[in-house]
Amino acid sequence: MYKRFDRDRLITGVYILQPYARTENHIKELAECGIELIVCLSKPDEKTLDLLYKYNVGCIVSGILPGWWGGDGDKAGKMADINPIEKYYEAAKGFTDHPAVWGIDIGDEPSALDFDHYGRVSDAVSRLFSDQLPYLNLYPNYASVATNSDDQTTSQLGTATYEEHIEEYIKKIGLPYISYDFYLYSLPEMYGVGKMLDNYRIVSNACRKTGRDFWYIPQVNSLYKDVYTSENRLRYQAYTALCYGATVINWACYTGGWWENNVLDTEGNKTEQYEKLKKINAEIKRISDVYMKYRSVDTHLIGFENESWLPDYPQIKTVESLDTGVIRDLHTDGGKLAVGQMIHKTDPCRSAYVICNAADAYDRAPSKTKITFKANDKTLKLYSGEGIVPLIKQKNEYSFELETCHGAIITLE
Secondary structure (H helix, E strand, O other), X not given: OOOOOOOOOOEEEEEOXXXXXXXXXXXXXXXXXXXXXXXXXXXXXXXXXXXXXXXXXXXXXXXXXXXXXXXXXXXXXXXXXXXXXXXXXXXXXXXXXXXXXXXXXXEEOOOHHHHHHHHHHHHHHHHHOOOOXXXXXXXXXXXXXXXXXXXXXXXXXXXXXXXXXXXXXXXXXXXXXXXXXXXXHHOOHHHOHHHHHHHHHHHHHHHHHHOOEEEEEOEOOEOOXXXXXXXXXHHHHHHHHHHOOEEEEEEEOOOOOOOEOOOEOOOOOEOOHHHHHHHHHHHHHHHHHHHOOEEXXXXXXXXXXXXXXXXXXXXXXEEOOEOOOXXXXXEEOOOOEEEEEEEEOOOOOOEEEEEEEOOOOXXXXXXXXXXXXXXXXXXXXXXXXXXXXXOEEEOOEEEEEEEOOOEEEEEEO
């Protein structure tokens, strides 16, 4: 089951490849941008699929099965009536397989009131398409929150809290991942970093608890035409996601799907976002082989104690320095760090730490931060997006510098 989707690799994908960007040159350049997966590829012809396969790009196909989007919640709880299970069996009869098809889209942002039906749908689709992964994306935590009233069915989440929304997904839907989108740079800042980190916390904890993969959808595009998402803003989203254990990062959007300043314009020409995304994807790939040898067990925040949003998120914990027993007194010179704690998948005596300089999420005052820590007598290596980086050692204390929004991974063996 799910034979084509390699869960042992870190996958970088994008949303939407419109027909105007499906020539061989377009797909070649897409692969050169570090893209391995197209999400929501609508009704591709055989030529497009052949080209994707030629350039080692997979796709999750939309339009094969009955569509569903939770939207503003006005259809919450009605999916079983609108899309009964028989429709999926009937639609599957018209499917022509292709090795470039890694997954089948089954919907986006459903209410928890439809999770029972989605459990049946995902099971049926898994049987009907044995080589493909059913793809379902969830709301972020800034969706509307339900109440315990008769109006509950008009909410988006269908639960009283976001944590309950994720818990219901886990109980009722047996897919091996949790996917959600969070568009930090299209939100008012008052809803920004704290809400983003809390969303990471909830989903990553659920994935660790149940052995699911963490799929994350950041933005490469912009809500407003005159604002381009900067290179460092791309980095911030990618490296913080890795600190919380993400294994699939699907950028929105490559071609026109929603909003402005996608990677290609409506004529299929590259925007300035192409080179930015190519650079960040390349950085991620340089550490991906090391990263995927480990599994995420915890995430720590250092230096966030004075953030104005912190009282609104009591579950988020921040420390001045980190001591895990393997590393001690990991701290920075006045900055902010996200630190992902990891254990080797086959040898629990080996560990790793993904670190992001998270002091400047909005890329307004780029600067370096010095990171210092102590470690037991182990072989240490430091990998960044540029390759192996030397650690400065004085007695049993190590240090290195990290630019704003950049990330690195330390291995201890």
